[in-house]
Amino acid sequence: MLYFDHAATSSPKPKGVIDAVTNALEALSANPGRSGHKLSLQAAEVVFETRKMAAELLGAPSPKHIWFYPNATYALNQAILGFPIRQGGEIVTTVFEHNSVLRPLHHLQTEKDIQVTYASGKTGSETARAVVDSISTSTDLIVINHASNVTGELIPLKDIAEKAKAVHAILLVDASQTAGIIDINLERDGIDMVACPGHKGLQGPQGTGLLAVSKDLGLIPLIHGGTGNQSELTHQPETWPERYEAGTVNTPGIAGLGAGLKALDELGGVAAIYQHEQIITSAFLSGIRELETVKVVGSVDSDTRVAVVAFQLTGVNSQEAGIILDQHYQMAVRSGLHCAPKLHEWFETSDEGLLRVSFGPYTTLEEVNQLVQAIKELVDAFKSN
Incomplete structure (x- = not known):
């Protein structure tokens, strides 16, 4: 079989990814951050190293600014539905968006009566200009598909980021088709949040994804539950990444993602x-x-x-x-x-x-x-x- 569907998921996976997942299942079958014994600490170290590599790749301030999820869809939902948008607020996005963005936005529209503007253009550059023209002082959040999963069109971010900063709007980038392929740096590029899957350009296994954030945006956690520490609290802790990662993380998948990030250098x-x-x-x-x-x-x-x-x-x-x-x-x-x-x-x-x-x-x-x-x-x- 000749594989021409990398926009859906990368294939084949690097051997190092397969080995890392297997090793995690065979030798690290312990819960990271939930115990103080050696196996748990070793599993936690693998998760932390992957978090560190992802932060370096995406220009996040520190590893704690990387939050792991089952895929980019979960990450985008955390960024969009967790964003503290005001009642009747405004979001600017594009017609290039995937349902991972369109459906959360539709949900917000029905729940909070917000306004969503869909900028359009035949090319990425045209669309970027339309986005800039649509941003105003009323805009709270801008959601941009960095590259279309249909046409492959790249949307230039420079002017969008500058306009967002000028009106104090938050810029969220869906990098599902660009992470691991296009150089992305939150600080340099003026991006507030980047969501991406681990299983596409980052070469990791399916069931992995992440949200990288530049600073505290006051996001409301979508999932509440155990975090392995501060168990006496009745609410999610304020510490990162625990606040946004309730429950047991996918240690084998994250280990594979770490190997995928290493494979980028090998390539x-x-x-x-x-x-x-x-x-x-x-x-x-x-x-x-x-x-x-x-x-x-x-x-x-x-x-x-x-x-x-x-x-x-x-x-x-x-x-x-x-x-x-x-x-x-x-x-x-x-x-x-x-x-x-x-x-x-x-x-x-x-x-x-x-x-x-x-x-x-x-x-x-x-x-x-x-x-x-x-x-x-x-x-x-x-x-x-």
């Missing part, structure tokens, strides 16, 4: 990964550009996107094309609406959906060439019918 670092994926994406875009019945949605400039490309095949249902690539060519792709309904409404692709391919650090040019050839054969087959 040459974030900059090298991004350069490799640009080369791969450019080769794919060049290969399908000559096909008249293939229409790429979004920019065809590999410099303004990550390695995610969505396209239409004229006269071919995206679901049918995905099934053919899977069953006939043994190629894993993604078709449909990709949990991003407003984007599909904006691009008028809701009825047929789109075919999406996405590449990772282990994708080769040979594999991309095989994918291009398969799409050519698919186009020719439907032409002849």
